[in-house]
Amino acid sequence: MSPILGVVKDYHFQDLDKAIEPITFYMTKDLPLTYAYVKVGSTNMANSFEAVERAYRKLEPNADFLGSFLDENVDRTFRREKSMALLITSGALIAIILSCIGLFAMSILVVTQRTKEIGIRKVIGASVANITFILTKDFLILVLLAFLIASPIAWWFLKQWLENYEYRIGLSWVFFATAGVLAVAIAFLTIGTRTIKAALANPVKSLRDE
Amino acid sequence: MLLELKNIFKWVNSGGQRVFLLKDINLEVEEGEFISVMGPSGSGKSTLLNVIGMLDTFDEGEYNFLDESVHTLKEKHRSNLYKEYIGFVFQSYHLLDDLTVQENLEMPLLYKKFKGFERKAMVADMLDRFNIVGKKDLFPAQLSGGQQQLVGVARALIANPKLILADEPTGNLNSQQSEEIMELFKKLNQEDGVTIIQVTHSEKNAAYGSRIINLLDGRKI
Ligand SMILES: Nc1ncnc2c1ncn2[C@@H]1O[C@H](COP(=O)(O)OP(=O)(O)O)[C@@H](O)[C@H]1O
Ligand SMILES: [Mg+2]
Numbered sequence: 001m002s003p004i005l006g007v008v009k010d011y012h013f014q015d016l017d018k019a020i021e022p023i024t025f026y027m028t029k030d031l032p033l034t035y036a037y038v039k040v041g042s043t044n045m046a047n048s049f050e051a052v053e054r055a056y057r058k059l060e061p062n063a064d065f066l067g068s069f070l071d072e073n074v075d076r077t078f079r080r081e082k083s084m085a086l087l088i089t090s091g092a093l094i095a096i097i098l099s100c101i102g103l104f105a106m107s108i109l110v111v112t113q114r115t116k117e118i119g120i121r122k123v124i125g126a127s128v129a130n131i132t133f134i135l136t137k138d139f140l141i142l143v144l145l146a147f148l149i150a151s152p153i154a155w156w157f158l159k160q161w162l163e164n165y166e167y168r169i170g171l172s173w174v175f176f177a178t179a180g181v182l183a184v185a186i187a188f189l190t191i192g193t194r195t196i197k198a199a200l201a202n203p204v205k206s207l208r209d210e
Numbered sequence: 211m212l213l214e215l216k217n218i219f220k221w222v223n224s225g226g227q228r229v230f231l232l233k234d235i236n237l238e239v240e241e242g243e244f245i246s247v248m249g250p251s252g253s254g255k256s257t258l259l260n261v262i263g264m265l266d267t268f269d270e271g272e273y274n275f276l277d278e279s280v281h282t283l284k285e286k287h288r289s290n291l292y293k294e295y296i297g298f299v300f301q302s303y304h305l306l307d308d309l310t311v312q313e314n315l316e317m318p319l320l321y322k323k324f325k326g327f328e329r330k331a332m333v334a335d336m337l338d339r340f341n342i343v344g345k346k347d348l349f350p351a352q353l354s355g356g357q358q359q360l361v362g363v364a365r366a367l368i369a370n371p372k373l374i375l376a377d378e379p380t381g382n383l384n385s386q387q388s389e390e391i392m393e394l395f396k397k398l399n400q401e402d403g404v405t406i407i408q409v410t411h412s413e414k415n416a417a418y419g420s421r422i423i424n425l426l427d428g429r430k431i
Contacts, residue, residue: 116304117306117307119304120304120305120306121306121317121321123265123298123304124298124317124318124321124365125289125293125318125321125322125369126321127289127321130321202265202266203265204260204265204266207300207304208256
């Protein structure tokens with residue numbers, strides 16, 4: 001029996017998908033030395049590393065020195081998560097850009113097809129806001145529809161994925177609401193340039209009788 | 211006085227040169243007048259009508275409508291002014307193809323923020339007055355040119371404007387349909403006191419009016 005020298009906070013000493021289990025550190029001369037932890041200052045880490053290596057070689061001239069920084073070891077356990085996040089983010093980004101290009105082309109087409117109608121509506125009293133709303137409405141309905149379809153699916157997959165982890169955040173509606181608002185905002189920015197321009201155009205040009 | 215144009219100039223820059231669309235136009239229009247604008251093609255008749263209707267801007271001169279100086283008004287205020295007092299009739303009718311006759315008539319009222327029951331009453335009244343109750347659920351493509359123009363005039367009139375601007379309203383109609391539209395204008399002018407400015411190529415139509423303005427190369431002659 002030996003006295004308890006200290007208690008540390010819970011921390012992940014295994015992969016992240018494992019629960020944090022109890023762990024006990026012993027200080028005993030009977031066990032062979034496998035690890036030595038050295039706390040170093042954060043200035044000039046390379047020098048500290050060399051100093052530790054020199055000291056080790058002096059104490060154990062016949063053993064290999066396999067030093068490494070603990071925070072880098074911890075980072076390594078995150079690597080899978082990081083690369084997955086990067087993969088998903090870049091995939092999503094490409095998908096968003098491609099959809100926006102499509103949406104933009106569609107807005108040009110629709111605005112061109114409806115030029116005369118826009119002119120007529122303006123002449124009978126529609127404001128710029130009225131016209132922008134008419135032109136934008138159909139696209140936003142599409143985006144909302146996509147959102148309604150995607151949300152439950154995303155929710156299901158996210159839930160599955162999070163099940164892998166013992167310690168996980170809960171799925172809040174706030175994430176989905178944010179995604180929805182972002183989708184609408186991006187769609188509006190994409191088509192807004194065209195639709196507002198069409199709404200501002202002078203109706204005289206589109207209604208000329210020739 | 212309903213409106214007054216003073217030394218109106220309008221031009222576009224083309225190849226570094228000023229091309230005048232309107233040159234020194236002076237015009238006074240009293241309430242209740244029926245004016246015909248005539249002149250060869252390209253003489254600026256439509257441009258003049260659009261300036262009067264506040265759809266188009268001008269580069270120099272003064273324009274007073276009722277008690278407002280249009281040339282100093284902000285866009286928003288100007289559009290409120292024409293929404294309240296001016297109705298347009300076009301040569302090619304310019305009805306909304308996807309809407310029925312009834313819906314076409316209601317549209318200006320929607321934009322002018324009339325309430326639902328007011329809109330219903332005004333549309334019903336207009337259908338009745340123009341004898342097109344039976345056509346209210348038809349689409350423009352199902353009507354003859356004359357009937358479409360009738361709807362066009364009804365739409366222009368529905369919010370009780372003081373001024374109707376008609377750009378070659380009978381240009382696409384046969385002589386019998388033209389006469390119907392012109393008789394209608396005459397009646398609106400004489401019985402309801404609506405001021406009318408029409409562009410026309412026909413002497414016969416021009417004779418319905420009380421005054422003729424001749425344009426040539428953007429200038430009144
Ligand atoms: N925005 C514009 N830019 C250049 N030229 C124009 C513009 N608007 C009208 N025009 C020209 O001005 C002239 C007068 O046009 P318009 O008023 O439509 O004549 P009208 O109705 O008498 O036939 C025409 O030669 C037309 O081509
Ligand atoms: Mg013309």
